[in-house]
Amino acid sequence: MNLIKPICIAILLLGTWAPLFGQDEKGVNGIYVQDFVPGRNTAPTRRPLTGFDSIVDAETFAVAPDGKTVAISGREMVSSLVLLEQPGLTRAR
Numbered sequence: 001m002n003l004i005k006p007i008c009i010a011i012l013l014l015g016t017w018a019p020l021f022g023q024d025e026k027g028v029n030g031i032y033v034q035d036f037v038p039g040r041n042t043a044p045t046r047r048p049l050t051g052f053d054s055i056v057d058a059e060t061f062a063v064a065p066d067g068k069t070v071a072i073s074g075r076e077m078v079s080s081l082v083l084l085e086q087p088g089l090t091r092a093r
Contacts, residue, residue, distance in 0.1 A: 059075055
């Protein structure tokens with residue numbers, strides 16, 4: 001797992017766990033939770049929570065103070081090709 005920078009972990013601690021923004025094995029962004037014990041490596045407790053959607057890319061998140069609700073903002077990548085026909089335009093030579 002390629003973890004993107006933990007976002008303000010000191011601010012987001014919720015009791016004994018912390019939410020982290022990261023990428024899964026497919027490179028899709030989402031939110032993980034991980035146990036938090038000061039002075040101890042708790043990386044093995046990291047587990048996916050929500051937001052892992054290959055169509056809508058998770059960008060930022062917020063957790064309610066009671067830890068029961070997570071809000072995620074996402075972006076959808078769209079590509080389009082549009083043909084415009086305008087009277088009077090001629091091909092460049």
